[in-house]
Amino acid sequence: MRTPLFFLLLLSITLLNAQTTTTLEGTVVDGKTGEPVPFANVFLDNTTLGAASDQNGEFVIRNVFYPAHYDIVISFVGYKTYRAKVPIQPDKNKLGIIRLTPDETALNEVEVKAKRDASWERNFRRFKRFFLGNNSAAQMCNILNPWVVEVKKGKWLTATATEPIEIENLWLGYKILFFLRNFSANDSSYVIQGNAQFQEMTATNPEQANRWQENREASYRHSTAFLFKSILESKIKGNGFSLFVGLPSMEESMIRAQTFSENINQRLRKMDTTNLLIPSLQGNIYRINLGKLVEVHYSRERTSQRFYRDVPFPVSWVRTNKGIVFVNQQGYELNPEDVTVSGDLNNGKISSLLPLNYQSLDQPVAIGKKEYLFEKVYLHCDKPYYYPGDPMWIKGYMSYFLPEMADSLSKTVRVELLRRTSQASGYIVFSKQQRIVNGEFGCQFFLPDSLKPGSYYLRAYTNMMRNFSTNHPVDLKRVPVLNPNENLSRQYEKHAASSDSALYIHCSATPKIEELVEFSLMLRDETGAPSSGSFSVSITNEDMVVPTFFDSTILVGTKIPNKIFSPASITYPVEWGISFSGRLTDQKKRGRRSGISVVAPSHGLQTITQSNERGFFQLKGFVFYDTATFLFQPLQEVQKKQPQYRVELEAQPPMPVKFQQNERQLNVEKIDTLKTKDQRPNIIDNNKLLSEIVVTSKQETEPELDRPYGKPDYVVPKKELDAAYGNLLMFLPGKVPGLIVREANMPGQPARWVVYTVKGEASSIFNKREVLVMVNNNMVTGTPADILSRIDPATVETIEVKTGLTALNGSFGGSGVLAVYLRNDDGLPQLSKNKKIPSATVVGYQTSQPFNFGLQYNNKPVTTIYWNPNLKIDQSGHATFAAFIPKKGKYRVVVEGVSAELMPVRTEYSFSVD
Numbered sequence: 001m002r003t004p005l006f007f008l009l010l011l012s013i014t015l016l017n018a019q020t021t022t023t024l025e026g027t028v029v030d031g032k033t034g035e036p037v038p039f040a041n042v043f044l045d046n047t048t049l050g051a052a053s054d055q056n057g058e059f060v061i062r063n064v065f066y067p068a069h070y071d072i073v074i075s076f077v078g079y080k081t082y083r084a085k086v087p088i089q090p091d092k093n094k095l096g097i098i099r100l101t102p103d104e105t106a107l108n109e110v111e112v113k114a115k116r117d118a119s120w121e122r123n124f125r126r127f128k129r130f131f132l133g134n135n136s137a138a139q140m141c142n143i144l145n146p147w148v149v150e151v152k153k154g155k156w157l158t159a160t161a162t163e164p165i166e167i168e169n170l171w172l173g174y175k176i177l178f179f180l181r182n183f184s185a186n187d188s189s190y191v192i193q194g195n196a197q198f199q200e201m202t203a204t205n206p207e208q209a210n211r212w213q214e215n216r217e218a219s220y221r222h223s224t225a226f227l228f229k230s231i232l233e234s235k236i237k238g239n240g241f242s243l244f245v246g247l248p249s250m251e252e253s254m255i256r257a258q259t260f261s262e263n264i265n266q267r268l269r270k271m272d273t274t275n276l277l278i279p280s281l282q283g284n285i286y287r288i289n290l291g292k293l294v295e296v297h298y299s300r301e302r303t304s305q306r307f308y309r310d311v312p313f314p315v316s317w318v319r320t321n322k323g324i325v326f327v328n329q330q331g332y333e334l335n336p337e338d339v340t341v342s343g344d345l346n347n348g349k350i351s352s353l354l355p356l357n358y359q360s361l362d363q364p365v366a367i368g369k370k371e372y373l374f375e376k377v378y379l380h381c382d383k384p385y386y387y388p389g390d391p392m393w394i395k396g397y398m399s400y401f402l403p404e405m406a407d408s409l410s411k412t413v414r415v416e417l418l419r420r421t422s423q424a425s426g427y428i429v430f431s432k433q434q435r436i437v438n439g440e441f442g443c444q445f446f447l448p449d450s451l452k453p454g455s456y457y458l459r460a461y462t463n464m465m466r467n468f469s470t471n472h473p474v475d476l477k478r479v480p481v482l483n484p485n486e487n488l489s490r491q492y493e494k495h496a497a498s499s500d501s502a503l504y505i506h507c508s509a510t511p512k513i514e515e516l517v518e519f520s521l522m523l524r525d526e527t528g529a530p531s532s533g534s535f536s537v538s539i540t541n542e543d544m545v546v547p548t549f550f551d552s553t554i555l556v557g558t559k560i561p562n563k564i565f566s567p568a569s570i571t572y573p574v575e576w577g578i579s580f581s582g583r584l585t586d587q588k589k590r591g592r593r594s595g596i597s598v599v600a601p602s603h604g605l606q607t608i609t610q611s612n613e614r615g616f617f618q619l620k621g622f623v624f625y626d627t628a629t630f631l632f633q634p635l636q637e638v639q640k641k642q643p644q645y646r647v648e649l650e651a652q653p654p655m656p657v658k659f660q661q662n663e664r665q666l667n668v669e670k671i672d673t674l675k676t677k678d679q680r681p682n683i684i685d686n687n688k689l690l691s692e693i694v695v696t697s698k699q700e701t702e703p704e705l706d707r708p709y710g711k712p713d714y715v716v717p718k719k720e721l722d723a724a725y726g727n728l729l730m731f732l733p734g735k736v737p738g739l740i741v742r743e744a745n746m747p748g749q750p751a752r753w754v755v756y757t758v759k760g761e762a763s764s765i766f767n768k769r770e771v772l773v774m775v776n777n778n779m780v781t782g783t784p785a786d787i788l789s790r791i792d793p794a795t796v797e798t799i800e801v802k803t804g805l806t807a808l809n810g811s812f813g814g815s816g817v818l819a820v821y822l823r824n825d826d827g828l829p830q831l832s833k834n835k836k837i838p839s840a841t842v843v844g845y846q847t848s849q850p851f852n853f854g855l856q857y858n859n860k861p862v863t864t865i866y867w868n869p870n871l872k873i874d875q876s877g878h879a880t881f882a883a884f885i886p887k888k889g890k891y892r893v894v895v896e897g898v899s900a901e902l903m904p905v906r907t908e909y910s911f912s913v914d
Contacts, residue, residue, distance in 0.1 A: 022088060024061040026095035028053045028074060030102070037076055037100055041177075043197040045071035045083075047357045048174075050197055064088055065357065073179065073195045075164070079103055081179060083195070123151035127159050130185045131192065132167075133349035137219070140171040141351045149180075159183040164197075171351060172219060173212035175199045178350070189340075198355040219352040220360050224318065224345055227296060229331030230407075231288055233576070234438075236273050238408020240300035243271035245291055252292050254317070260308040265529075268295065270900075272532075272875075278324075285334065288325045294318045298344065299404075307343065314344030332356055371564035373574075374401040374468055375409050376475065377460040378557035378904075380896045382538040382864045384548040385480045385488065388451040391444055392417075392479070393851060395536035395869040395896075396460055398439040399558040403902045410462035411436045412575040412845075415443055418476070420455040420659055428654060429456070432846040433578065435623070436462075439902070440534060442848045442869040446769075453483045455663065461655055463579075466572040471565035473658045475557065478550045480666060488546040489667040499907040500555065502526075505895060511913045516882045519909075523877045523899065530877025533905060535897030539866035539883050542890040542910065550664070554896040554904040578844050579620035582649040584611045584634065591615025592645065595635035600628040600842075602776060608635070624844040629777075632838045647838040712800035712819065714738055721793045728796065728820065729753065729788040738803045739771070739818065753785035757803045757816040769815040771801075776822055783849075784818065797821045862886060871897070888913050 024044075028037045036057030043050030044061065047070075053059045064070070065088070072095075074082040079100040086095060124146060132138040143149070144166040151159045160180065167176040175198075182193035203209035220226050221239075230239040246253055250267050257263050264270075271294065278287045296316040307315045319340040326334040333339050375398055382393040396413060400406055413434050420426040429451075434441040458477040465474060482488075502525070508518045525531040584592050591614040599606045603624045611617040622628075632647045714737040721731070732755070733741045743753050756770045773784045775791070802817040851867040866883035873879040885891070893909040 021063045028057045031099035040076040045195045048198040133351045137171040138351040142168045156184045173201045225331035228327045235407040237404040242297040244268045244295040316343030316345040370566040382867045384551040389449045393867045396441045415460045418457045435845045463572045463575045467567045486668045489669045503907040505909045518882045521879045533899040535871045536869045542892040558904045577621040581618040584615040597633040603628045714801045716799040728791040755784040771816045771818045
């Protein structure tokens with residue numbers, strides 16, 4: 001059995017959010033006399049940021065990132081070292097007068113030791129091994145003033161320093177002043193505590209500069225900061241890390257067998273990394289739920305010093321006192337006293353320490369071949385074909401050439417519904433951007449009643465897939481839209497059920513109409529052991545939805561081609577968020593080079609970018625939902641007359657589409673649409689239905705209002721709003737004309753409020769087609785009831801209702817718009833009215849609406865009785881779900897998804913209700 005050694009390195013860690021910079025100013029004086037202290041050394045701990053005070057004791061530190069909290073350190077001979085935490089905000093930060101306390105002990109000490117004895121030499125060599133390390137980096141580090149170090153050997157090796165320790169690091173290209181506060185070490189652990197001031201060295205030639213940069217990047221990738229940053233960015237596997245934790249009875253045990261294969265599933269199991277981040281009270285501090293002890297494998301490199309005989313790459317261990325690690329945006333721990341590290345991440349010590357303001361090149365880890373970037377999308381729909389007015393429910397699954405690249409590749413996908421008009425051409429009907437989380441996403445399209453029946457296809461693609469599209473066209477999923485009086489002919493349709501023996505589905509009891517029926521799932525891996533996974537489930541009425549020949553499955557749709565044809569270059573980069581580009585021009589439409597402050601007030605987004613000499617700029621990495629309006633303020637010297645600027649965003653062209661040349665014709669038959677009336681599900685007895693409130697009144701409009709949805713049908717002015725109500729949802733009943741507010745219980749789901757106009761009355765009683773709620777002309781995430789319940793009536797200027805169809809908002813505004821306009825002093829500020837500040841609207845990720853049983857449109861029957869895109873099978877290999885059965889007939893259950901090992905899994909199940 002083997003156990004690793006642990007160490008604890010304590011440094012005063014600061015919070016960096018490297019976006020914009022400011023300056024830090026102050027004045028250093030003698031604490032007793034008040035006289036200025038010139039030439040005092042002032043620096044921000046563990047950074048390269050610092051300055052010396054001038055003759056008047058004043059100092060200015062420039063290029064300080066904000067928002068942040070730093071430890072400022074001030075030292076001068078004859079005074080006690082000053083340390084304090086300082087918050088950094090925009091503009092200049094003035095610390096005022098800082099008083100240094102004279103150090104009487106230092107002033108009275110005049111003894112200088114000219115030499116050290118043999119005992120000190122032995123102890124100092126041991127100190128250097130612990131302090132600098134024992135690798136190749138440590139061999140290129142020198143302590144320039146060893147005489148300031150006092151070393152004592154007892155049960156522990158301890159050390160103190162009368163002055164800052166001067167270190168020349170020729171491995172990384174830094175000179176370091178280390179203010180040692182505490183050092184102790186023994187054979188099993190050690191502690192280093194102090195403050196470090198970094199100064200970049202000047203390279204003597206380009207080769208040395210390149211070597212220093214390579215070593216800095218290598219050092220960064222062997223740090224806990226890189227590990228934690230990989231967790232923050234969901235790039236754990238892509239950056240080469242695999243995490244393991246002990247089994248429940250051995251969570252803190254360090255006993256290991258000599259081969260890793262003997263430990264896995266005996267002492268260790270693979271860690272579930274999908275929910276490591278937990279909310280924090282401060283937006284720029286992150287909490288990682290790491291657990292008490294985690295074993296870390298780094299597969300991007302090989303090592304000759306193997307801990308396991310069968311693992312050729314470095315292995316490390318991270319132990320925490322409370323199971324939580326607080327980190328900043330760069331991944332540096334903010335509670336280092338609670339974090340203990342051993343193994344490869346421990347080897348560097350001070351010799352591999354980087355300043356906190358070191359900015360990694362942040363490029364993807366070298367992956368060798370371009371085909372490693374290949375990814376594709378499979379779409380699972382609730383049914384194989386649709387009618388005008390139907391909802392189309394979609395779940396997407398990503399598959400990759402290398403599964404370990406999953407965390408490093410795309411986080412944004414575009415989903416499009418295409419209408420085929422001829423043998424080779426078509427057009428896009430709907431398009432949405434969805435956020436990929438753990439290789440999955442979900443969305444829906446609501447097909448309008450006016451949609452023309454015909455040949456339609458779904459496709460989904462990422463920006464990275466554009467690079468491969470020439471030789472690997474994006475898969476098209478056929479989803480025909482039939483006439484209301486047509487259905488597929490059972491006489492001609494041939495369908496072979498496709499299931500995976502790894503997934504078993506079971507119905508707990510004999511299904512009965514108008515009751516909830518519970519189903520159980522059991523998942524096993526290839527060895528027969530329980531396995532976890534993520535799945536989507538659809539249950540359709542097979543009497544009305546005929547299984548089809550063209551309904552593809554996840555078992556085929558996720559397969560990666562055996563031969564990937566790599567593009568000559570990667571033109572389209574990976575998207576980890578919402579990206580867009582544009583051009584900054586003046587009044588004469590000439591491109592202007594400038595720094596640009598970019599702000600989206602309604603979403604709390606802010607950054608700075610730079611346009612080139614032609615005015616072009618690019619922004620990427622935003623994470624926001626619905627629609628955001630960005631303001632663009634060019635950064636320039638204040639002039640008496642500022643020129644008028646314009647910003648025009650560039651529209652990204654859609655990916656070309658290639659339809660199959662010989663599309664098989666559908667065999668359809670006429671159906672009696674009058675039969676749909678008695679096919680509707682009955683209202684169940686336990687459905688709680690409150691008396692609805694319908695208000696009619698004289699229409700009030702304000703012609704001067706310019707609204708994106710057109711002229712409102714009704715306006716509730718500010719004078720009629722009552723601030724006594726707790727929120728706007730409570731205020732609405734009886735106040736807003738043309739609006740209905742009702743609470744209803746959905747089968748198997750908790751009660752919720754629905755908000756809709758009279759136009760939505762024709763939809764299902766279980767799930768009315770709700771209004772679109774907009775705040776200050778922006779779409780807001782959440783259900784109408786959720787949004788309105790968060791708005792205080794006291795902050796509202798007006799409420800406007802548009803009951804008709806709004807073409808601008810597409811299917812979202814199909815049942816009308818409820819527009820809320822807030823006052824200028826509320827928490828969601830209106831856009832600037834200064835017309836000199838250009839603005840542009842950007843569409844973000846689209847929210848997915850929950851599926852509720854009984855969804856029906858235009859008096860058509862319910863064909864999909866259950867849709868769950870997020871069914872999770874836990875580590876026991878089991879999951880359950882329940883569906884309400886509305887009527888007699890035959891039903892088809894389709895379950896598709898991926899296991900924890902990213903293997904596609906599918907099963908089908910049919911049952912009848914008499």
